[in-house]
Amino acid sequence: MASPEAPEAGSGAAPVVCEVADEGPRGVVRVTPWYEDGRLRLSVARRTRWLAGHRSVAAGALQVSVRAPGPVPSGLRLTHQGTGTVVSFPAGTEPAEGGEVTFRVLAEAVAAARPPRDGAPALIPPAHTESWLAELVLPDGATDRVACDPALEPVGYPLPHGRELVVAAGPAGDLVLHDRTPQPYADRVLWRSDGTLLVAGGLPAAAPHATELVLKHGVHAAELTFPVTHDEGRFHGRLPLGALPSLAGPVPLREGGWSLHLRERGAVGSPLDAPVRLAPRVLDGLPASCTVRGKPLVVDRHRGDELLVVAGPAVPAADRGPYRRRLLREQHYVLHRSRPLRDTVLYSSFGGRSYGDSPRAVHEELVRRGMDVEHLWAVRDAQSTVPGTARAVVVGSAEWHGALAHSRWVVTNTHLPWWFTRRGGQRIVQTWHGTPLKRIGADLAGTLCAGLAHLAPRPRVSRQWSVLLSPNGHSSAVLRSALGFAGRVLETGLPRTDVLFAADRELRAAAVRERLGLEPGRRVVLYAPTPRDDVAYDARHHRLPLALDVDLARRELGDGHVLLVRGHPLVADRLPGHHAPFAVDVSAYPDAMELLLVADVLVTDYSSLAVDFANTGRPMLFLTPDLPHYRDALRGFTLDFEARVPGPLLSSTGELVEALGDLEAVAAASAEAYADFREVFCHRDDGGAAGRVADVMER
Known part of the structure; x- marks a missing residue:
């Protein structure tokens, strides 16, 4: 009967051999499981030829002894697993006592037979492990594998170029020789x-x-x-x-x-x-x-x-799986919708990925006012922490489904689930997450992003909202059209920018510097690139679009700079830690606005963070080597980007380094464009946006 497909990983992907009988001289009966064509298969066989031992007999030579009753094997054949390349070694002149046959395996011969990969020299392969299956060649030309104890401890012998030849048991309990870089073995x-x-x-x-x-x-x-x-x-x-x-x-x-x-x-x-x-x-x-x-x-x-x-997922075990998710959506959520609304505010920032952005600003304002409500914060996979003023609910759990159904207020900066329907008396505040410099939603028609992930939600999900916040006059019309929203648009400014005007912003900045370990005297460069839809793993996980050559920047800029790399919440990649202390990944930092407080200069491409950062008056540089592709094919813009951008457009790390070396000249050259940019996009940013939203919620 057909079994489930073999798992990609885990013990079930490579089940071990099982010995079920020992019949003395006649050998051992073994049951070997494996997968083939989606079926779990079992092989039952009596094995009579066994590995008896192995040892080093000379520099670069390994002696393998095999107990082989019956016809004396003429040689030991090694077959490369992957390419089928074969290298053979003859048997010793006389069988040893007890029917043991010895073979001398030459390390150099194995190394020379190693198949090349992608044109690389055979002796220096990129692969860390090459495996060779050992088989005895019998007098009649047939072959038989060499059985060995599945618990055989792997032993390595030196090979050229710092590699080693490891004698080990394969998953089926057969002798395998691994040609590999030296590797550690965990035994605890x-x-x-x-x-x-x-x-x-x-x-x-x-x-x-x-x-x-x-x-x-x-x-x-x-x-x-x-x-x-x-x-x-x-x-x-x-x-x-x-x-x-x-x-x-x-x-x-x-x-x-x-x-x-x-x-x-x-x-x-x-x-x-x-x-x-x-x-x-x-x-x-x-x-x-x-x-x-x-x-x-x-x-x-x-x-x-x-x-x-x-x-695994942080969702409780009882709430996992497609069937359970459907029950939660079609029964649990519906049941809670039939119950009275509660004086609860449910906050969601980027689908539960962080405690930050405009929902955080609104939450802190409501807490400051002492609004008599319960505060719930959506958290995805337990990857963010929530302060004591709110209680975390796990995205996808029964509690989260219930909160969506019975919370009187929901404050979110992205789309809610497609199946969510706003109830009578329920108020959904859509803060969105920045000024749309690049096209979004319906405006993506005719671009490479014109797929269901971007176009299908509108206008269905926009009907969920009671009010849509707009950061400025430019955004009001763009957001209404692109998101298909026919309801009330409030031009409040973006609540997340309030921190940039707060009376205690210097104290906050000092706390952020301490938290990040930023040394005094080093220029802080915040690099915040926009994700590229055409290089994503999937709709919810994007690659890090690193147009900046970190190694080159470190060599040119030296110890006087520190580079903070901030990925978009949808970006799953992280900057490797070996670039520290010059470059540090700060994607996990919960609120990007606090990073703007400490940044001396912003380097971005097409991110709406440029609008937020313009409130600081500090210089901005735009690293945009793919500008023609992004503008003409991938997404495009809602404005004349090249004419309105408040800083130089740079096409390489070299140009970026040069600009960082003379920021005064950059600021002077961009002063007029910078002032115009602030007038158009920052006219509602004054530190009171969250208060205006709170006023609407309290009515």
Whole structure:
């Protein structure tokens, strides 16, 4: 009967062999599971030829001994897994006592037979592991695999160019030789109740004195680093995955699969940047799980024996899965809609991705006024922390569905779920999230973004709103048309900009500098690029469009500058940590406006943050090497961008470095355009926007 498709990762993707009978001289009966064409298959066979031992017999030579009763094999054949390349070694002249046959495997011969990849020299491949399946060649020309103990501890022998030949058991319990860079093996993996993962194991002989453990996301370009201690050829790591320190506060590991690597500290692409493999003795204990405040964390394996950490969703277990989501949407939400509205305000910033933006400003204003309501804050995957003035509700949970149904007020800066319907007496405040310099919604017709993700929501979801806030006169008409909104538009200004006018803004700026560890005397450059729809992983996860060459900027600008890289909330990638302290990823910082307080200069491309930053009067630079593509094909603009932009348009990191070297000249050349830009787009920014919104909500 057909079984489910093989999982992409986890212990179920590579089930281990099972021995079910031992019949002495006749051999061992083994059951070997594997997947083929979507079916789980079982092979039952008696294995009589076994690995008896292996040892180094000379420099660059490995002796493999095989117990092979019956016809004496003539050779040992190694077949490359992937290309089918074959290299063979003859048997010894006489079988050893007990029917053992020996083979001398020459390391140089294996290295020379290694197939080239993409034209690279065969002896220096980019792959960290090349695997060779070992088979005995029998007198009649037939072949037979060499069985070995699945618990065989891998042992490495030196190869040229700093690699090693590892004798190990494959997933099916057959002898495999791995030609690989030296790699660590974890033989101790343990969860603590607080979600801390303890990992320890053996270091390869070539490991440097300073290493770090790195969790790499399986899809997105994101990684987390952790310190490592060494002890007589072993490494020890402590990974606080239940409460990771971040600029958003302590948060659990983001949802997804994360592979664990060991590398030289801060040296991306170093010879030792290898996956942490699991020693055979650990495999029987996997998967090993831990749940911290409802967030499931699992240690498992993929690609046979590589350590994998899987972080599940923060949504309660009872609320997960397509069927349960449908019940919540069609029954739970509907049930709560039949109940009286509660004096509750539900806030949502970028779909629960942060505690910030205009919903935060409105929340803090209502708290300051002492409005007698319950404050709820939508949080996605527990990736943001909420102050004591509000209570977090997990996006996708039953509580979140109920809050959408019975909250008297909802304050959001993006679209609400398509199935949400505003009730009588319910007031939905759509703050939006900036001045639309680039086209959005219906205005994307005729561009590469003219797909269902952008056009389908209107005007259905806009009918959910009671009021749409506009930051300025330019935006009022654009937002109404692009979002298909026929209701009330209030030109209040953008509440998120109030912090730029607050009486305590200098104190806030000092607190932000301390939080980010910004040293006095260094110019703070905030780089905030706009995501590109045509280089996204999917509609909810975008790549980081890094047009800036960070290494070149560091060499040219030196220690006098610090670069803060801020990705859009939809961007899943993160700037690697090895660029610090010159460049630091601040995408997790909950509120971009506080970053504007400390930035001496803003570098962006097409982001609406340019409008917000114009309130500071500080210089702006626009790094736009793809301007023709973005303007004419991808999205386009709601204004003459090149004529109105309040700073120079730069096409390379070199030009950016040159502009940063003479900001006074840049400011002077852009003064007229800057003043005009502020007059058109910032005329409603005065520090009172959140108050005007609160007045509307209190009526």
